[in-house]
Amino acid sequence: MPLLVNALFFASYKDVVGTGRLSVELTEGATVADLIESLRARGAPYDRLPAEPAVAVNRAYASFDEPLGPDDEVAFIPPVAGG
Amino acid sequence: MIHSSVSADVIDPAAVLARVGSPRDGAILLFLGVVRDHADGRPVSGMRYEAYREMAEPVLAEIAGEAAARVGTDRLAVVHRFGELAVGEVSVAIAVSSPHRAEAYDASRYVIEEIKKRLPIWKKERYVDGPDQWVEGVVPPRATEARR
Numbered sequence: 001m002p003l004l005v006n007a008l009f010f011a012s013y014k015d016v017v018g019t020g021r022l023s024v025e026l027t028e029g030a031t032v033a034d035l036i037e038s039l040r041a042r043g044a045p046y047d048r049l050p051a052e053p054a055v056a057v058n059r060a061y062a063s064f065d066e067p068l069g070p071d072d073e074v075a076f077i078p079p080v081a082g083g
Numbered sequence: 084m085i086h087s088s089v090s091a092d093v094i095d096p097a098a099v100l101a102r103v104g105s106p107r108d109g110a111i112l113l114f115l116g117v118v119r120d121h122a123d124g125r126p127v128s129g130m131r132y133e134a135y136r137e138m139a140e141p142v143l144a145e146i147a148g149e150a151a152a153r154v155g156t157d158r159l160a161v162v163h164r165f166g167e168l169a170v171g172e173v174s175v176a177i178a179v180s181s182p183h184r185a186e187a188y189d190a191s192r193y194v195i196e197e198i199k200k201r202l203p204i205w206k207k208e209r210y211v212d213g214p215d216q217w218v219e220g221v222v223p224p225r226a227t228e229a230r231r
Contacts, residue, residue, distance in 0.1 A: 011133050011205035012217045054223045056203070059138040063226045075135055075203070079220030082132075082139075082163060082204035083116050083175055083195060 008075040033064040086160040087147040094173040102160035108180035112187040116175035126211035134165035135203040154186035
């Protein structure tokens with residue numbers, strides 16, 4: 001069963017990929033690491049994303065081995081600069 | 084009452100301050116982060132803040148809760164703005180009150196330092212003498228193991 005997740009890009013990452021939101025199809029059981037790899041494997045411009053970006057799944061910082069579920073919101077978080 | 088919000092509205096420091104204070108508090112502290120007119124020796128005309136608002140709101144609430152618990156007060160308010168800001172405009176306001184000053188200073192400092200470490204907000208500097216640039220940020224702490 002394919003697994004659809006919503007990838008979100010902010011700030012400099014949004015500039016890199018040219019969009020703020022992308023629906024990505026993965027295979028069942030895919031993790032955060034699999035999503036990153038699948039995007040980077042698409043080539044330009046996605047291969048300009050870092051290999052180990054900070055990522056949040058459903059609005060909480062996540063680890064690379066976190067499994068993804070249907071319709072998960074996976075945000076690529078550039079280094080933060082609030083304040 | 085602990086209050087936190089992430090908003091595009093202009094920050095009114097008096098309104099943030101009005102959220103704290105009680106008869107048992109002898110100290111009320113207000114911190115304002117303001118857009119300055121220079122960065123690394125270059126003139127800056129303003130700043131654009133971008134927020135992942137749906138995540139920034141719960142993260143800021145978590146930071147506020149931690150700061151309050153740390154010093155044992157529940158009189159803490161923090162507001163972070165996003166959008167286009169001019170030099171001199173307030174980007175973040177933190178108000179705390181506590182029986183004695185040490186707790187208020189501690190909680191206020193904790194909130195701003197944690198914002199810098201993990202609040203999903205970014206800023207782009209508008210330079211007078213060249214193209215805009217994203218301000219170099221801090222890599223947020225990564226969750227160390229899967230949560231499910």
